[in-house]
Amino acid sequence: MxxxxxxxxxxxxxxxxxxxxxxxxxxxxxxxxxxxxxxxxxxxxxxxxxxxxxxxxxxxxxxATLVEAARAQLERITLTSRAFIHDQFAGFCTSLAELCGKDWVLPMNTGAEAVETAIKLARKWGYVRKGVADDEATVIVARENFHGRTTTIVGFSDDPDARNGFGPFTPGFRSVPYGDAEAVERAIDDTTVAVLIEPIQGEAGVIVPPSDYLARVRAACTRENVLFIADEVQSGLGRIGRTFAVEHFGVTPDVYLLGKALGGGIVPVSAVVANRDVLDVIRPGQHGSTFGGNPMASAVARAVITLLNTGxxxxxxxxxxxxxxxxxxxxxxxxxxxxxxxxxxxxxxxxxxxxxxxxxxxxxxxxxxxxxxxxxxxxxxxxxxxxxxxxxxxxxxxxxxxxxxxxx
Structure with missing residues (x-):
C-alpha cells in the first residue's frame, strides 16, 4: 500500500x-x-x-480509432465556426440522427450546454407549438438531479454545494421526487413544456429508477403534449449495455441530450437530438456556439458513432x-x-x-x-x-x- x-x-x-x-x-x-x-x-x-x-x-x-480520426482531421482543418459549412458536418449530423432514430442534430460542446439548449428549445416549442402564454413555460425536473453547473441548472438543483450562494435563480422549474411517476403526472399543467430527467441518476449515486417509471413518464408526456427530454450525457453511448439507457426501460424520448463519450475523451462534444418538428422552432440567430460541431469535434464524434454501430x-x-x-x-x-x-x-x-x-x-x-x-x-x-x-x-x-x- x-x-x-x-x-x-x-x-x-x-x-x-x-x-x-x-x-x-x-x-x-x-x-x-x-x-x-x-x-x-x-x-x-x-x-x-x-x-x-x-x-x-x-x-x-x-x-486508436479515435486518435487516428483526430490526427487526420488535425492535418486538415479544425475550426470554421458555423458561419460556414465544413465537410465533416453533414456526416456527423446524419450518423448521430440515425443512431438516435431522430431527424435533426443541434451540436454544442459540453453536457451543460446541451441541457441549457434543451431548456431554451422546450420553452420555444411550448410557445410556438403548444400555445403556452409568453414567459409562462414550466419544466418538470427530478430531485437529486445533476444536469451541470450553470446558474440556470443549479437553480433547480437541491444540492446545497451546487446551489447555495449563486442566486437569484431562473424561475420556471418544478422539482418532484425521482422515480415517482405519479408526482410527475400531478405536476403537469397547461404551462408544462417538458419533463427533463436522467434515465439513471449519476451524481446522486447511480440511482436506477423503478422499472415502470420512465414508461409512465413517457405516457404522461404523450398524453399531455409535453416533451420528454432524456439527459443521457453520462448514462448514454454504451455505458449500461445499451446505446442509450432509456432502451433498458423500453422508451424513446422526444429529445436526447448527449455529451461526454461523444467526444471520445479527446475533444468536448455534445448534442441535442430530436425530430424536425421539435428542433425547427429554433431559427438562425436564436442559438449558437462558435465551437459547436467544429470539424475536429465532428470527425471524432463520427468515429465514436462508428464504434457504437458495431455493438x-x-x-x-x-x-x-x-x-x-x-x-x-x-x-x-x-x-x-x-x-x-x-x-x-x-x-x-x-x-x-x-x-x-x-x-x-x-x-x-x-x-x-x-x-x-x-x-x-x-x-x-x-x-x-x-x-x-x-x-x-x-x-x-x-x-x-x-x-x-x-x-x-
Whole structure:
C-alpha cells in the first residue's frame, strides 16, 4: 500500500493549489499518460481508471480509432465556426440522427450546454407549438438531479454545494421526487413544456429508477403534449449495455441530450437530438456556439458513432458489467451497505461508521485504482467499456482490501 505522497507528486499538487481556483478537491495523484483502462502518474506508477472521466472515456484512453480520426482531421482543418459549412458536418449530423432514430442534430460542446439548449428549445416549442402564454413555460425536473453547473441548472438543483450562494435563480422549474411517476403526472399543467430527467441518476449515486417509471413518464408526456427530454450525457453511448439507457426501460424520448463519450475523451462534444418538428422552432440567430460541431469535434464524434454501430461496446458493458455488479454485491455486509447500477456503472454505499467515500477513494488510490466519491459515503465506479473481466475483478479486489483494512 502506498502510504505517503511522493515528493514530485506533492510539488505538482502544491503548484496546482498555488495557481488554480479551488473548485475541485482532486485526489493527490498527477497523471501523465493513459492507454485503454490504465493510466500512469508522473512517478511511473500504474493505476486502473475506474472513473473514465465520468463516462467521457467510455472507449478507453487513447483509443486508436479515435486518435487516428483526430490526427487526420488535425492535418486538415479544425475550426470554421458555423458561419460556414465544413465537410465533416453533414456526416456527423446524419450518423448521430440515425443512431438516435431522430431527424435533426443541434451540436454544442459540453453536457451543460446541451441541457441549457434543451431548456431554451422546450420553452420555444411550448410557445410556438403548444400555445403556452409568453414567459409562462414550466419544466418538470427530478430531485437529486445533476444536469451541470450553470446558474440556470443549479437553480433547480437541491444540492446545497451546487446551489447555495449563486442566486437569484431562473424561475420556471418544478422539482418532484425521482422515480415517482405519479408526482410527475400531478405536476403537469397547461404551462408544462417538458419533463427533463436522467434515465439513471449519476451524481446522486447511480440511482436506477423503478422499472415502470420512465414508461409512465413517457405516457404522461404523450398524453399531455409535453416533451420528454432524456439527459443521457453520462448514462448514454454504451455505458449500461445499451446505446442509450432509456432502451433498458423500453422508451424513446422526444429529445436526447448527449455529451461526454461523444467526444471520445479527446475533444468536448455534445448534442441535442430530436425530430424536425421539435428542433425547427429554433431559427438562425436564436442559438449558437462558435465551437459547436467544429470539424475536429465532428470527425471524432463520427468515429465514436462508428464504434457504437458495431455493438461491441454495448455487449462488453453487458457481459463485463455483470461481473462488476456481482463482485460488488458480494461486498454487501462487509463494509458495503448497498450497490446500485447497470452495466459498467455502479454506485457503492460505504458503511459511514467505517469510512467516508473520500477515505475509501484515497485507500483505493494507494491500491492502484482510481474512483470518485459522491454524497458523503458513496463511491462511483465507471471503468471504460474496454475493461476486461480480470480488470474489473482487480478493481473490486482493491475495494475489498481497503474495507478489510478499515474493519481490522
Amino acid at each position: 502506498r502510504e505517503s505522497v511522493p515528493a514530485a507528486t506533492q510539488r505538482a499538487v502544491d503548484a496546482v493549489s498555488a495557481h488554480s481556483a479551488q473548485n475541485y478537491a482532486p485526489l493527490p495523484v498527477v497523471l501523465s499518460e493513459g492507454r485503454g483502462t490504465r493510466v500512469w502518474d508522473i512517478e511511473g506508477r500504474e493505476y486502473l481508471d475506474f472513473l473514465a472521466g465520468y463516462s467521457a472515456l467510455n472507449f478507453g484512453h487513447r483509443n 461491441e461496446y454495448q455487449r462488453r458493458a453487458t457481459e463485463v458489467g455483470a461481473v462488476l455488479q456481482s463482485e460488488l454485491r458480494s461486498l454487501i455486509g462487509s463494509g458495503v451497505t448497498d450497490v446500485r447500477g447497470l452495466g459498467l456503472w455502479a454506485g457503492v454505499d460505504i458503511d459511514p461508521r467505517l469510512a467516508t467515500g473520500r477515505e475509501i477513494c484515497e485507500g483505493m488510490l494507494a491500491e492502484g485504482v482510481l474512483v470518485k466519491d459522491t454524497h458523503g459515503s458513496t463511491i462511483r465506479m465507471s471503468p471504460p467499456l474496454t475493461a476486461t473481466e480480470d480488470e474489473v475483478r482487480d478493481g473490486v479486489r482493491a475495494l475489498r482490501t481497503v474495507l478489510e483494512k478499515r474493519m481490522a
